[in-house]
Amino acid sequence: MTKKVTSLDVARHAGVSQSAVSRVFTIGGSVSPEMAERVRASAEVLGYRPNALARGLITGRTRIIGLVVAYLDNPFYPDAIEKLNAAFQEEGYHLLIFTTGKHGVDTDRVIGELLDYQVDGIVAASVNMSSELTRRCAAAGIPVVLFNRGLPGSGLSAVTSDNLAGGRKAAEFLLAGGHERIAHISGFPDASTSRDRLAGFRAALDAAGQPLHALGEGRFSRETACEAARAMMDRPDPPDAIFVANDHMALAVMDMLRFDLGLSIPGDVGILGYDDVPMAAWASYDLTTLRQPTRRMVEAAVAEMMALIETPARGARSIEIDGPLVVRRTVRRPEGYET
Known part of the structure; x- marks a missing residue:
């Protein structure tokens, strides 16, 4: 069995004290550049790696x-x-x-x-x-x-x-674009992000005198979001725009609307997401969304x-x-x- 190399072995090889070796491998440790170079060279030759967990027990960090x-x-x-x-x-x-x-x-x-x-x-x-x-x-x-x-x-x-502000921006943009039957698919009801996005969205709609047309719970799940969107589109008066609480759900909803229901986006229904994940910019999605910075x-x-x-x-x-x-x-x- 190969013997484990210790800091004492490195110290002997480099001709320095064991405490000097410890200082070299401690962030912020006080040691000259020449000594640090000598110690690291010896450590490389011997195959020494400092035990970060053990050092943490000593330093408390x-x-x-x-x-x-x-x-x-x-x-x-x-x-x-x-x-x-x-x-x-x-x-x-x-x-x-x-x-x-x-x-x-x-x-x-x-x-x-x-x-x-x-x-x-x-x-x-x-x-x-x-x-x-x-x-x-x-x-x-x-x-x-x-x-x-x-x-x-x-x-x-x-x-x-700023999820409240993001929700408001989503509603204001949809309203400015002439959408009249505006719906929302939320995330988890107990998540602050989901609650705040919905609160800001609803507040902007209310301020414009336009009620929220439909509300579905997506629970930040692609499958659940698609079920909620499908139920909305099965109504006699389906929404003409849906604000989805994150892009992960929004991209799934877009696929379902296009390939399962044969709908055009944004011709039949507009989709607006939240996050601006890299996939949102792909040409196949080209999703309008609120960017999380x-x-x-x-x-x-x-x-x-x-x-x-x-x-x-x-x-x-x-x-x-x-x-x-x-x-x-x-x-x-x-x-x-x-x-």
Whole structure:
């Protein structure tokens, strides 16, 4: 059995103290460039890799951020996770990713397991935190930042797009384009993102004196969203435009309307989404949608986490970032509108 190379072996090979080796492999450690080069060269020759977890037990910092996400089939999340990973690496941290399942039934168990890994912080992406779990994280001194989901009254920091404003923009654009029977397919009823998008959408319609024509629950599921859209189109007075609570559902609805029902978009019915995932810009979809400013949301979430790690007593903040309406070709354009 090959003997595991230790920091003491590296120290002897480089002719330095073991504490010098530790400083070289500790972010922010004080060591001269010449010594660092000598130690790293010896480590390379011997095949030494520092034990980050063991060092975390000594320093009290693992430099690991736990990321909890419900599911990854929505293309918004792989893109956001890639950006989160890159941004945390810039700060010297790494992500440990756990999923809870589409319905989030295992959220408490999963985050409880993350606590066992002694992570330095937790980013919860579109999952709900129970009050008991929030208390446990606070007791363990582990900061939590919610991403793309708010939880009012929880005392947790949250970073989202401005969902109320996004819903208003969607309604105002559809109204300006002359749509008269405007419907909505929502996400999960208990998700803040879904509630706020619907609230902003309905408020803008009400302000214009135009009631919401139909409301279906998509539950952020492609299949469920298609069922809701099919039920709307089976009505004697089907909608002439549908605002869908995210692109993941909107793209599925477009496929169903075109290929199952033989309808034209936007000739028979307009479709407007939310997120602006990469697929939305594909020529086969060309979806008009509200863009979630993912990069700015990630930057805000990482900055918030770093601030909470460095200043545990700092109060939580709720950050909403406005995103633009990206106009493509799935809804009527207002007269005189120019790209």
